[in-house]
Each structure stands twice: as structure tokens, then as C-alpha cells.
Amino acid sequence: KQEVTQIPAALSVPEGENLVLNCSFTDSAIYNLQWFRQDPGKGLTSLLLIQSSQREQTSGRLNASLDKSSGRSTLYIAASQPGDSATYLCAGDQTGANNLFFGTGTRLTVIP
Amino acid sequence: DADVTQTPRNRITKTGKRIMLECSQTKGHDRMYWYRQDPGLGLRLIYYSFDVKDINKGEISDGYSVSRQAQAKFSLSLESAIPNQTALYFCATSDWTSGSYNEQFFGPGTRLTVL
Secondary structure (H helix, E strand, C coil): CCCEEEECCEEEEECCCCEEEEEEECCCCCCCEEEEEECCCCCEEEEEEECCCCCEEEECCEEEEEECCCCEEEEEECCCCHHHCEEEEEEEECCCCCCEEECCCEEEEEEC | CCCEEEECCEEEECCCCCEEEEEEECCCCCEEEEEEECCCCCCEEEEEEEECCEEEECCCCCCCEEEEEECCEEEEEECCCCHHHCEEEEEEEECEECCEECCCEECCCEEEEEC
């Protein structure tokens, strides 16, 4: 069974810092990989999708990469802002049917 | 208007009651999913549907059933609710273009409490 680990579980940084969130899968056979943010009491907002033929995606200050040989993904956030404070979830599709296995998330706090 | 809506947003019920959670989408996606989220655990897939006639069990389908009434509607039922089904439930949608799945979009969630 696929298990997804996200490290660190929680992170607190001052505003303006660059940071990296990590995600690893026990089974490195991954099709799509998607990063989400979740605000307290809210639904999930899609941030980036790395499709099966891709290795990296960028959107604004966010960059996500996937190393399929190791089953590891990183989410890089540049110049962090207080509005980035949220829980960040990674999820991968092991089946090719877009059925996502989720990590438990990294709770990020950006201090003004 | 939100692309993926869920009703109700909050529900408190008692053990043994039948509960239905509803999901509607205006994105025109053919694929729909139900997940549950528990504190300290990642989201887990309950059921998924590729179209009205294609429904599949996910990782944790026991105790749940679903109905895909139309392309835009996907309902989750708890036939006889039990306290360990207390969780946050999410509906999601996605589509398939040019040989690849696209991103999943999530609804706002339904917080269900079973007493």
C-alpha cells in the first residue's frame, strides 16, 4: 500500500524566507503528482500538478519537482508571505486512474 | 458560484441513522471522487466514478455507498452511521485530456459528526 510522508510536519519561518517542503512515496511508481494547500476549516486548493510525462512545474513563487527514481517531490516557495500560512498537502496517483494517495501535510506559518 | 459544491456543510447525526451527502459540479468533468479526512491522517479515497455507469470502490469503501445521478452529481450515503465515520468529507472532480489526467478540484467539504 502506498504511504506518503511529508517532512517537516510543521514549519515556522519569518516573512521573506525561501523554503522547501518535502514529500516521499514508499512506491516510486507515480503517475500524476499534485500539491494542494488547505486553510483551516476549508477545502483543498490545487497549487501545482506534475503530470506523468513531466518532472517539474512552476506557478508564480511556487516550484514543484518530482524525482520518479526516488519517489520524492519538493515544493519550493520563494519569498514567503504571511498569506502563505496554511497546510500543504502532496498527493500522488499510483494507479494511473488519478486516484490520489495523500500525505498528512506540512503546516506552514509565515511570521510577519 | 463555486465550481464544486457540497451539501450539507455540517451535519450532526446519531448512530444508526442513514445519511446522504451530496456533491454537484459545474466544471463538466466526467470523473468524480469522494474522500474523507481524519485528524492526523491523509485524505483517503472512498469511491470514485469515471462516468454515470462506472463506479468503483476506493481504499475505504466499507460502510459507504454512492450514486452517480448525472454527470454533474455524485452522492455519498452512510446506510447506518457509526461514530468512527465522524470526519470531514470531500468531493472532487477531474477530467482527462490529451492522454493525461488533469488536476483534481475539491469542494468545500462536509463536516459530519456521528454521536
